[in-house]
Amino acid sequence: MFRNFFTNCLLVIFSLQCATTSASDPDPVQDYCIPNPRFGSIRSISHLLILPCKNSTEATDDDFIFSGMKQAGNFSDTGLASIPVNPTVFPGLNTLGMSFVRADLKVGGINPPHFHPRATEIAYVVQGSVYSGFVDSTNRVFAAIIEQGEVMVYPRGLVHFQMNVGKKPATIFGSFNSQSPGLQKIPSAVFGSGINEELLEKAFGLSSKQIGKMRRRFDPERSN
Template identity: 80%
Template sequence: MVVLKLWVLLLIVSMHGYGTLASDPDPIQDFCIPNPKYGAIGTAHLSILPCKNSSEATTDDFVFSGLKAIGNFSDTGLATIPVNPGVFPGINTLGMSFVRADLKAGGINPPHFHPRATEIAYVVQGSVYSGFVDSNNRVFARVIEQGEVMVFPRGLVHFQMNVGEKPATIFASLNSQNPGLQKIPTAIFGSGINEKLLEKAFGLTPKQIGTMRRRFDPKTVR
C-alpha cells in the first residue's frame, strides 16, 4: 500500500511538470544545477546562480531527503517543509516546487493563494477539508480522504483543515519554482493598511483592529 501511494505521488508530480510552460520559462537545457562558486545574478524577484557544467552533475544533485521528518508546527497546527531550488538545486529551471504539509487533529492551513502557480495536493494520510474560492466568490470544498487529490487553480484563495482525529499529511506540487505565498489574514492585518479603511471595510472597532494587527503581525505570527 505504501509503495502504491508513492507511485501515485510520483505520477502526480511528473504529470504536473508538463504544464509548467504556463508559469515559468521553458528551459533551454536538460537541467541547470546552480554553481555556488560564482556570484548570483540579482533580478526583481530571484537571485539566480549560473549553472555548473553538466559534466559535473551527480546523481545526488537530483535527490532530496528533506521530507522524511515533520517540520515545526505553527500556532494553527500546521507544519510545512517547502521545497524549491534553494534547498533542492536539482529542480532549478524545471518549473516546479513542492511542499510537505502536516496538520495536527483540528489543525488548519489558513486561507492563502499562490500568485504564480497552480497547486495539486495529494492526501497521504488523514481526512482533510479542502477547498478554494473562485472569482465569483463560489466555494468549492469537501473532505478529501487518504489517496485523493485536489487541485487549486492559480491565484485563487484556498484552505485546508484536518477534520480527522489523527494527524494528516499532504504532499503538494506547484507548477513554478517560485510560486509565491500570500496569507490572507497577514496580508490584510499585518501589512500596515490604513486603520480607518480596515474599520470601514470590516465593520470593526479600532480596538478590534489593534487586536487583529497584533495577532497577524508578520514579525510574531507563526
C-alpha cells in the first residue's frame, strides 16, 4: 500500500515538473547559441531552437549587441510604434529565454488591450506618463499612471494595456521571460479573425452593420 502511495506521489511530482517545464522556455545547455548562417536564416525557421549553433570560437562582440532600437519605429493609427526584438532580429538572444520591445506612444496614443500567451512582461517607462494596467482572471483591473523610472509587471497570459496620458511622447521598454512571447491583440483577435458573425452579434449585443464596421476596421482583407 505504501509502495503504491509512493509511486503515485512520484507520478504527481513528475507530472507537475513536466507541466512546469513545458510552460516556459527550456534551459540552455551551453553559454550561448549564435545561429550558424551556413544552415539558413533564423527568419525562415518557425521553431527558433532548431538551428545549429556557430562554434563558440567564431562568436564575436557584434553577436551580442543590438542597435536597432535607438529611434522609434513606424506609428500606427492608434499612436503606437513598437520595435520587437527577438532572435529573428537579434540572434544573440537565441536559447537565452528572453526578448524585449521598444514601444513609443504619441500624446493620447494607446497600446490596445492584448496579451502574451507565453511570457510575463515587465514594462519600464523611459520617458513620459503612461496609464498602464492589466485585468486578472476575475476581471479585476490593476491600473495606475506610471512615470519615468517606474516599472509595472503584467503576468503571463493576462490582458494588459497602455495609454499616454502626458503632454509629451512616451517611451516604454518591455522585457519578456521568453524568446517567443507571442502576441494576441484583443480587437484583431475578435473582429479580424473570421469568427462567426451571428456569434459576435450575440456576444456583444451589436447589430450586423456594427459588426461589419468593426470587421472592416480590424481585418485588413475586408478593408480593401
